[in-house]
Amino acid sequence: MRIAVAVVGALCAGAVLAQDAPKGSAERGKKLFVDLNCYSCHGTHGQGGGRGSEPPIPLGYPWAGFLQQLRKPRLDMPAYEEKLVSAQEVADLFAYFSSIKAAPAAKDIAKLRTF
Amino acid sequence: MTKARTTPSQAPEDESGLDRRGFLKGAAAAGAATAAAMTAATQIAQAAEAKPAQPEGEANMRGNAFVSRPGSDFMVDVIKSIGIDYISANPASSFRSLHESIVNYGGNKKPEFLTCMHEESSVAMAHGYAKAAGKPMAVLCHSSVGLQHASMAVYNAWVDRAPILMFAGNGVDAAKRRPGVEWTLCVQDPAALVRDFVKWDDQPGSLQHFAESTVRAYKMMMSPPQDPVLITLDIDLQEEPIHGEKLSIPKLSLSAPPQADARALREAAKMLVAAQNPVIVADRCVRSQEGVDALVKLAETLQCPVICNGSRMNFPSTHYLNLSESRPGLIRNADVILMLEVQDPFGTLHSMGDPWKDVRRAAKPDVKVIHITLADFLMKSNYQDFQRFQPVDLPISGDAQTSIAPLTEEVKRGLSSARAAELAGKADATKKRYRDMQERTKTAAALGWDASPVSTARLSAELWNAIRNENYCLAVSDRVAWPKRLWPTTKYHNMMGGSGAAGVGYSAPGAVGVALANRDKGILTVTLQPDGDMCYAPGVLWTAAHHKIPLLIVMFNNRGYVQEVMHLQRMAGLHRRDPKTAKVGTMIYDPEVDFAKLAQSFGVWGEGPISDPDKVGPALERGLKIVKGGAPALVDVVCQLR
Numbered sequence: 001m002r003i004a005v006a007v008v009g010a011l012c013a014g015a016v017l018a019q020d021a022p023k024g025s026a027e028r029g030k031k032l033f034v035d036l037n038c039y040s041c042h043g044t045h046g047q048g049g050g051r052g053s054e055p056p057i058p059l060g061y062p063w064a065g066f067l068q069q070l071r072k073p074r075l076d077m078p079a080y081e082e083k084l085v086s087a088q089e090v091a092d093l094f095a096y097f098s099s100i101k102a103a104p105a106a107k108d109i110a111k112l113r114t115f
Numbered sequence: 116m117t118k119a120r121t122t123p124s125q126a127p128e129d130e131s132g133l134d135r136r137g138f139l140k141g142a143a144a145a146g147a148a149t150a151a152a153m154t155a156a157t158q159i160a161q162a163a164e165a166k167p168a169q170p171e172g173e174a175n176m177r178g179n180a181f182v183s184r185p186g187s188d189f190m191v192d193v194i195k196s197i198g199i200d201y202i203s204a205n206p207a208s209s210f211r212s213l214h215e216s217i218v219n220y221g222g223n224k225k226p227e228f229l230t231c232m233h234e235e236s237s238v239a240m241a242h243g244y245a246k247a248a249g250k251p252m253a254v255l256c257h258s259s260v261g262l263q264h265a266s267m268a269v270y271n272a273w274v275d276r277a278p279i280l281m282f283a284g285n286g287v288d289a290a291k292r293r294p295g296v297e298w299t300l301c302v303q304d305p306a307a308l309v310r311d312f313v314k315w316d317d318q319p320g321s322l323q324h325f326a327e328s329t330v331r332a333y334k335m336m337m338s339p340p341q342d343p344v345l346i347t348l349d350i351d352l353q354e355e356p357i358h359g360e361k362l363s364i365p366k367l368s369l370s371a372p373p374q375a376d377a378r379a380l381r382e383a384a385k386m387l388v389a390a391q392n393p394v395i396v397a398d399r400c401v402r403s404q405e406g407v408d409a410l411v412k413l414a415e416t417l418q419c420p421v422i423c424n425g426s427r428m429n430f431p432s433t434h435y436l437n438l439s440e441s442r443p444g445l446i447r448n449a450d451v452i453l454m455l456e457v458q459d460p461f462g463t464l465h466s467m468g469d470p471w472k473d474v475r476r477a478a479k480p481d482v483k484v485i486h487i488t489l490a491d492f493l494m495k496s497n498y499q500d501f502q503r504f505q506p507v508d509l510p511i512s513g514d515a516q517t518s519i520a521p522l523t524e525e526v527k528r529g530l531s532s533a534r535a536a537e538l539a540g541k542a543d544a545t546k547k548r549y550r551d552m553q554e555r556t557k558t559a560a561a562l563g564w565d566a567s568p569v570s571t572a573r574l575s576a577e578l579w580n581a582i583r584n585e586n587y588c589l590a591v592s593d594r595v596a597w598p599k600r601l602w603p604t605t606k607y608h609n610m611m612g613g614s615g616a617a618g619v620g621y622s623a624p625g626a627v628g629v630a631l632a633n634r635d636k637g638i639l640t641v642t643l644q645p646d647g648d649m650c651y652a653p654g655v656l657w658t659a660a661h662h663k664i665p666l667l668i669v670m671f672n673n674r675g676y677v678q679e680v681m682h683l684q685r686m687a688g689l690h691r692r693d694p695k696t697a698k699v700g701t702m703i704y705d706p707e708v709d710f711a712k713l714a715q716s717f718g719v720w721g722e723g724p725i726s727d728p729d730k731v732g733p734a735l736e737r738g739l740k741i742v743k744g745g746a747p748a749l750v751d752v753v754c755q756l757r
Contacts, residue, residue: 035695036694036695037680037681037684037694037695037697037698039755039756040677040680040681040684040697040756040757041681041756041757043562043563043566043570043755043756043757044563044566044568044755045562045563045566045570046562046563047559047562047563047566047570047572047755048559048562048757049571049596049755049756049757050559050571050572050595050596050597050600050757051596051757052443054757056559056562075468076468076469076470076685078684078685078687078688078689078694079688080688080694081691083691084691084692084693084694103561103562103563103564103565104561104564104565105558105561106554106557106558106560106561109561109564109576111576111577111579111580111732112557112560112561112576114576114579114580114583115553115557115576115579115601115602115603
């Protein structure tokens, strides 16, 4: 929940929209997401891990908030400084996130309707 | 006791390495003397009687006596008298006589000997069994190497408040130890290894002492707070014949659990009735369905939300007052918090950042806290499972489960009709909050639904759909977060919590122990099994196959120790170094473990690895068929990391 608050904060701070982000490669971003171990908490599709410390990354996350959370994260997420993750790599990561298709809604998934 | 054994230099050894010549003389009179003892009035009530020893009628070819009534037979009488159904062990020479007595003298029934491949498995099985069966089983091990193997599992059980009757074989008399290995296996003070995390231990010096200490140990172990106990089995006591000792087995009478002080409960009730936003936090509170039902009554009477920490299934997830998923908001807004056997009160009211360790208050500064716990009654110094000290406004020593019903009565007495009506008026809003919470959870579960590797939410949903018409039990319910969030739980046995101390290696054997208890109750047992945990002692798969323990093991195979990946990432971030290296030393690939083949090699039906989420459900159905036929099965699902 703390992370969710941070995400909301970052979203509010991110007045810059996706189209304002530098151009990146979704393919490279997907590989980076695994190489940098981002997926260990957030999942390969940004779905999170089910616990508060493993938050999902909302689709439509704005570039400014994305950059802010990566470089100077709120709460417990490690910082990924430029010497470790270049500006281009951040753009690639963002491009990957922007390419993820929305999951089906829970109401449309038969096996979730059983709960 | 008989006279001392001769040394190897004085007389040839038989294959066992023991000289029994000296047994003949004393044995002749043993039967009559023991029989007389059993009819004599004793100061101790008799729950069971030792059978009289038989005279030693024959000698072997070397002239050594046979022992037709070893001390270990009496030990079996004692163990049977206290109702132990199973005894798990990796075979070992230091308890060979008791092992033989269990099988031949005791008929290998109640207790039945369960063959294990690691002492850690023996203990973890007993740990899981105790929570599911509501009664302990016994464990046998060497007092040195066996207990060393077992020790982490004992610590897990200690933290998780699970009763286990441990026996450790040991040769006290150094003059009688066989040269070589028997010396290296013997210990001066066996219990020293685990004394910090067992409730009580003893090293009996006679069979009567064994009977009394074993019954005492059982009684102490079962009085809340329940925890493991350890009795040392002297080799000579086991192997030498029963003589003229007046042996008797004390009657086992369990103590009533300690109920909290009535005045303190009255004060707690006043605080709860007056509270505007009370919250109940239940941790290792409940031991049975009776406890679940009692907690439901208390919560309904107060219309008070409940947060279940998951160590036990304290409160049905189907009940609208179970708002565990809304924990932060509930804690933040609470004016009174009732904690029930909460292991970490400080952690309930605070969080701590990592790696900078900044403390963040999670509750109001003036929140009033009531805590019903027996923690003060069983706290030791060395191991720090008691957590950071947290002052509470109304600390109450007592067994939480036993104290809930009288607390509810006090609440009812303290409720005016107007206040009761006011509380009842909160129900609709709480029900809406509950429904909203459920919808948010399902929305979150849908994220990554079609991902490959399979998302843990999808895996949990697939498994639920496979078992939703069954009387089910999730044997280890804390390794994957989603079942606790999603699955409808109504019964105590639906979810069995976790290891207690986070000692990795519990999940697989713990689940087998739970499944063993549930086999006898007709409850279907499934488990979500982390791959790293399975790699500790996979021989428990063979134990499950050999003893026909039905259990559906669904591998939560993320191919790594992923918690540690996250720690490495955090450290790399703190040290301003490359985060990509976090996989070094933490991931389990190159090569990848094939868990289906591993299972098959131990005689367990296995299928996988499965990475396609659409193939998980059908594989689970196939596995379930095997389990319903009375055998274990394993489905290996390659999952997202968390």
